[in-house]
Amino acid sequence: MQDLSPQQNDQTGIDEAIVSGILSARIRPGTRLGESEVASLFSVSRTRVREAMMRLEQRGIVKVSPRRGWFVVEPSAEEAMMVYAARRVIEAGLLRGMEELTTNGRDRLHAHLAEEKAAIAAGDRQRLTCLMGDFHIRIAELSGNTILVEILRDLTARTILISLLYQSEFHAMQSHLGHCRIVAAMEEGDFLKAAALSVDHLDEVETGLDLTRRPDPLADLRHSLSLPPQTAAAPSNAPRKAKP
Amino acid sequence: MQDLSPQQNDQTGIDEAIVSGILSARIRPGTRLGESEVASLFSVSRTRVREAMMRLEQRGIVKVSPRRGWFVVEPSAEEAMMVYAARRVIEAGLLRGMEELTTNGRDRLHAHLAEEKAAIAAGDRQRLTCLMGDFHIRIAELSGNTILVEILRDLTARTILISLLYQSEFHAMQSHLGHCRIVAAMEEGDFLKAAALSVDHLDEVETGLDLTRRPDPLADLRHSLSLPPQTAAAPSNAPRKAKP
DNA sequence: CTTTCTAAGCTTGTATGCAAGACTTGTCGC
DNA sequence: GCGACAAGTCTTGCATACAAGCTTAGAAAG
Incomplete structure (x- = not known):
């Protein structure tokens, strides 16, 4: 994961650091925000991260998948x-x-x-x-x-x-x-x-949106590999895995 | 404090129980909602109460006064x-x-x-x-x-x-x-x-509101003693304590 | 080679413990 | 009588520990 916030954002609070990351499109939808992960980034305990996540969930910005983790929402x-x-x-x-x-x-x-x-x-x-x-x-x-x-x-x-x-x-x-x-x-x-x-x-x-396009589960991987984004030409029947 | 919610509300969540109490005017503005207090009411630990309070704070319904407690907001x-x-x-x-x-x-x-x-x-x-x-x-x-x-x-x-x-x-x-x-x-x-x-x-x-009226810090005590509510005639210069 | 089952690892969910700060109240000095 | 001060109590703030469940990797069987 890219650095989701400059170090100085510790002052402004974890919530705003994450929101700021989203507002500037540095954090993509679907990004996993592990509690311990974020906690170590901000040098605090999981407790405070959890509290921040609760607030962000209330604001419709992140969602929790039980026992799996917190994710930036992917609006339907x-x-x-x-x-x-x-x-x-x-x-x-x-x-x-x-x-x-x-x-x-x-x-x-x-x-x-x-x-x-x-x-x-x-x-x-x-x-x-x-x-x-x-x-x-x-x-x-x-x-x-x-x-x-x-x-x-x-x-x-x-x-x-x-x-x-x-x-x-x-x-x-x-x-x-x-x-x-x-x-x-x-x-x-x-x-x-x-x-x-x-x-x-x-x-x-x-x-201007293409609301028929399904959210791409491989988006982050694709991005990491510097591949071009999913084309709008093949939206629905894209194969789950590349066949060799 | 009056019972802020029926026992069955444990299912619906602490948040909604409190909101429901406010929507039906059973909980007055300024009411203190102590963490341990609410925790024992719902038979859970302070952790979950705290999480609920964080969400409610985000919704503008409660506020925390540091090291003093959580209070139902008294909008200015x-x-x-x-x-x-x-x-x-x-x-x-x-x-x-x-x-x-x-x-x-x-x-x-x-x-x-x-x-x-x-x-x-x-x-x-x-x-x-x-x-x-x-x-x-x-x-x-x-x-x-x-x-x-x-x-x-x-x-x-x-x-x-x-x-x-x-x-x-x-x-x-x-x-x-x-x-x-x-x-x-x-x-x-x-x-x-x-x-x-x-x-x-x-x-x-x-x-129809009288926005000049200051919130009455003695409202709950007044109510408990069955005294008449603060009159609108003497809103601002009411004495802090009754003079004998 | 494919499929299924099992176990281990990693994640959140929840409780608890300790520390720091604010308010109260009792006491002392004037 | 009145004000200042100090100890004690109660509160939240935060970290940590343990429990429960999802995921996945690996082994075993077909």
Whole structure:
């Protein structure tokens, strides 16, 4: 397993270290997170790791398979649709209820869009994944409602896991333009339009998923061997083992 | 402390037993939930209680005060407003996005309204509190989105804690009528109207709160001594101790 | 060569023990 | 009478130990 977090993250807590690893797509769905393994990484006992896992399970980020271990969730197609539906409901609701965009808020959004642009230019895909999710959290932060921010943060984490599972290619530019359009509408003060654009944007991303693709049980091995990812052409009848 | 749950709840888990106690207003905000105390109630070790508490803390239902104990949250006025704002966003978003009311769904809602009516007639306040919160969960269930259902369930739990802290009197009939109006709009197929009514309903309930009232640290003692509840007339400058 | 059964190893599940800190209460000094 | 202080008690924080079950590797039989 790759190092799931820098050492300094001991301060911020095990939970956030793992979530941060997911948000930046360093941790893949289905990754096993053994208690003793994580415990030694953070130089603590299994007890604290377990407590962190319990919290993460509550947040829908990891799941436990009894006596087998903890795993980063691999959302099913159904769950994926629910996550997107929930995000549509919440984000659209947020924007619709917004009344004004403060100059401070506008600056933050512009700064974020600039970061997106820079990451696209640099081709830093990991950073890009993180930023694309963060955009929606930034919007929630404008409302000042920390409850909704936390909810959206967890949904974003799940979204990233979903895209790692079902997204064949990542149209970063398309998403970026979507974000720009939303911000533009907000600057016009037309929050209903922003809400509609947000729904469209999420629809667009969801449509880009291939939800028929079964989660690939060999993904991590494939990745370790530097093989190309599973092609969308042969999704369902891929052989379990390679025949010689 | 009153028995916070029937013995049979051992099966459903400690978490849900406590949440159920809150949803039915048997557990007041600020209640201390000592680890050993709860552990002996459920005949388990502190370990499992601790795990349950961790999950409940993540859900915003309990808080830990270091080396002092676990307490059912006492939402501040700010948090209270955030909870209501979040509920407005989610519930309105849900209704707005709904497209049809199935006959099954209609039956469920009617059954629920009938239960509310019966509880009002019977004057069963505890049951009523539970039902009033459940109504909104029923609506979320119609969407089939279990993620949103779980989110709303936790928000409802917090709402009940809020009303126990800040609601001087409980206008059950008013809330019931609000629910009836929402269902009526849904039956007409006018989900935008239902959404608007839902926002109005939540506004109405929130307006009925007295958010200036400070949480009463002596509430449980007062209750134990059968003294009358703190009057709203002298909220802030009430003496810490009675002067002889 | 294939299949089946068994046993060992590794993983989580749960309890318990000890340590550190906070609050209470009793006592002493003023 | 009143305030400060200190010991004791009670609480959580954390680590460790043991039990139970899943997985897998290896041996044996067909």
